[in-house]
Amino acid sequence: MLDSEEIAVSHVCVMTMIDGKVCNAITETASSQTCYICKATPKQMNDIEKLLKREVVQENLKFGLSTLHAWIRFFECLLHISYRLEVKVWQIRGSNNRAVFENKKRTIQQIFRDRTGLLVDIPKSGGSGTTNDGNTARRFFADPSLSSEITGIDKDVIMRFGIILRTLSCGYAIDVRAFEEYCLETAKLYVAKYSWYYMPSSVHKILLHGAIVIKEAILPIGQLSEEAQESRNKDLKSFREKHTRKISRISGNQDLLNRLLITSDPVISSLRQYPLRKSSNISSEVVSLLKAPSLESMEADSLRALQLNMESRQVSSSDEEDDSASDVDF
Numbered sequence: 357m358l359d360s361e362e363i364a365v366s367h368v369c370v371m372t373m374i375d376g377k378v379c380n381a382i383t384e385t386a387s388s389q390t391c392y393i394c395k396a397t398p399k400q401m402n403d404i405e406k407l408l409k410r411e412v413v414q415e416n417l418k419f420g421l422s423t424l425h426a427w428i429r430f431f432e433c434l435l436h437i438s439y440r441l442e443v444k445v446w447q448i449r450g451s452n453n454r455a456v457f458e459n460k461k462r463t464i465q466q467i468f469r470d471r472t473g474l475l476v477d478i479p480k481s482g483g484s485g486t487t488n489d490g491n492t493a494r495r496f497f498a499d500p501s502l503s504s505e506i507t508g509i510d511k512d513v514i515m516r517f518g519i520i521l522r523t524l525s526c527g528y529a530i531d532v533r534a535f536e537e538y539c540l541e542t543a544k545l546y547v548a549k550y551s552w553y554y555m556p557s558s559v560h561k562i563l564l565h566g567a568i569v570i571k572e573a574i575l576p577i578g579q580l581s582e583e584a585q586e587s588r589n590k591d592l593k594s595f596r597e598k599h600t601r602k603i604s605r606i607s608g609n610q611d612l613l614n615r616l617l618i619t620s621d622p623v624i625s626s627l628r629q630y631p632l633r634k635s636s637n638i639s640s641e642v643v644s645l646l647k648a649p650s651l652e653s654m655e656a657d658s659l660r661a662l663q664l665n666m667e668s669r670q671v672s673s674s675d676e677e678d679d680s681a682s683d684v685d686f
Contacts, residue, residue: 368574370418370420370574370580371418371419371420372418372419372420372573372580372581372582373580373581373582373584373585374419374420374422374582375422375425375582376388376422376425376429376557376558379392379416379419379422380392382419383413383416383419388557389556389557390557391557391560391561391564391565392413392416392419392557392561393412393413393416393417393561393565393569394407394410394411394412394413394564394565395413396410396557396560398446398554398557399554401554401555401556401557401560402547402551402554402555404540404543404544404547404564407560407564408564412565412568417565417568417569417572418572420569420573420577420580420581421524421561421562421566421569421570421577422558422581422582423521423524423525423577423578423580423581423582424490424525424581424582424583424586425558425582426521426524426558426562427490427493427494427497427521427525428488428489428490428493429556429558429559430493430497430517430520430521430558430559430562431488431492431493431496431497432477432488432556433555433556433558433559434496434503434507434509434513434514434517435464435476435477435488435507436553437507437509437550437553438460438464438507438508438509439457439460439461439464440457440460440553441460441508442456442460443456443457444552445552446552446553446554461477464476464506464507465477465478467506468506471502471506472495472502474492474495474496475487475492476488476492496514497514497517497518497521497522498518500514500515500518510545510549512545513542513545513546513549516538516541516542516545517542519538519639519641519642519645520535520538520539520542520562520563520566522638522639522642523535523642523645523646524562524566524577524578525578525581526578526638526642526646527576527578527579528576528578528646528647529576529646529647529649530570530576530577530645530646530647531645531646531647531648532567532570532571533567534644534645535566535567535570535645536566536567538645539562539563539564539566539567540563540564542563543555543560543563543564546559546563588616591616591619592612592616595611595612595615595616596608596612599611599612599615600612600615
């Protein structure tokens with residue numbers, strides 16, 4: 357109750373902090389190579405005109421675009437194409453093609469290591485995936501000229517992929533129409549250059565369905581990424597090792613959940629000092645795909661900034677009065 361008015365708050369669970377595997381499981385999509393939004397199979401991925409007429413499952417648009425993992429998926433898509441440029445086939449079959457493929461892969465890996473220091477597509481010990489991570493992908497797309505020179509991939513394709521990924525990750529509202537046109541042009545360019553390599557479902561999802569998913573999202577798509585959940589993985593390992601009882605699984609999971617609740621408490625988390633993060637300027641290409649801020653939102657932001665400034669001045673003046681009062685000699 358507030359001034360005789362009752363305020364009710366409702367919560368809506370939005371499942372966007374999930375990756376493609378979880379989306380496939382929830383939507384009962386049998387193959388990871390099939391799009392869970394339009395159910396297109398790999399052999400249908402490069403027929404852009406037919407895909408545009410294909411019906412989508414509206415219920416599956418709520419799962420977002422997995423923008424964090426998209427960096428790795430787009431990066432690996434171009435890597436796998438570069439390994440096959442000499443044979444130009446989607447599936448590697450036969451000893452001759454296999455030998456050419458492996459030789460090209462080793463050559464590209466060595467050049468990346470020598471010229472950029474990046475370990476690309478190398479399996480990790482213990483079976484925990486490969487060295488392909490978000491930071492490696494960002495460095496790949498940050499320099500399209502060098503990446504194109506090393507891999508042999510068309511520079512425009514690399515540049516366009518990078519612009520799309522940065523637009524999705526920036527956290528600002530996206531101009532749906534401009535983004536849709538840009539993604540469609542990119543998809544057609546991809547098919548024109550590499551029609552022999554079927555577009556992966558993760559790339560297809562963003563290029564063909566990204567605009568409609570963004571339109572259905574309740575917040576800018578960059579704010580609905582799985583980054584928050586992924587960043588807790590190392591915390592989970594640490595909490596389970598150092599702050600849980602090992603007498604049973606029930607007590608261990610109970611302690612783990614309690615620890616997560618404590619560390620995510622708004623009051624407690626507001627007390628910690630946040631690490632400094634490097635900020636980078638948004639390129640003009642990305643800005644052209646963003647929605648211009650409305651006059652109302654700009655006015656609201658200005659009023660809020662003015663209010664915060666006045667509040668800080670009042671707090672500082674009251675602190676000065678308290679200090680002067682404490683200095684009085686009796």
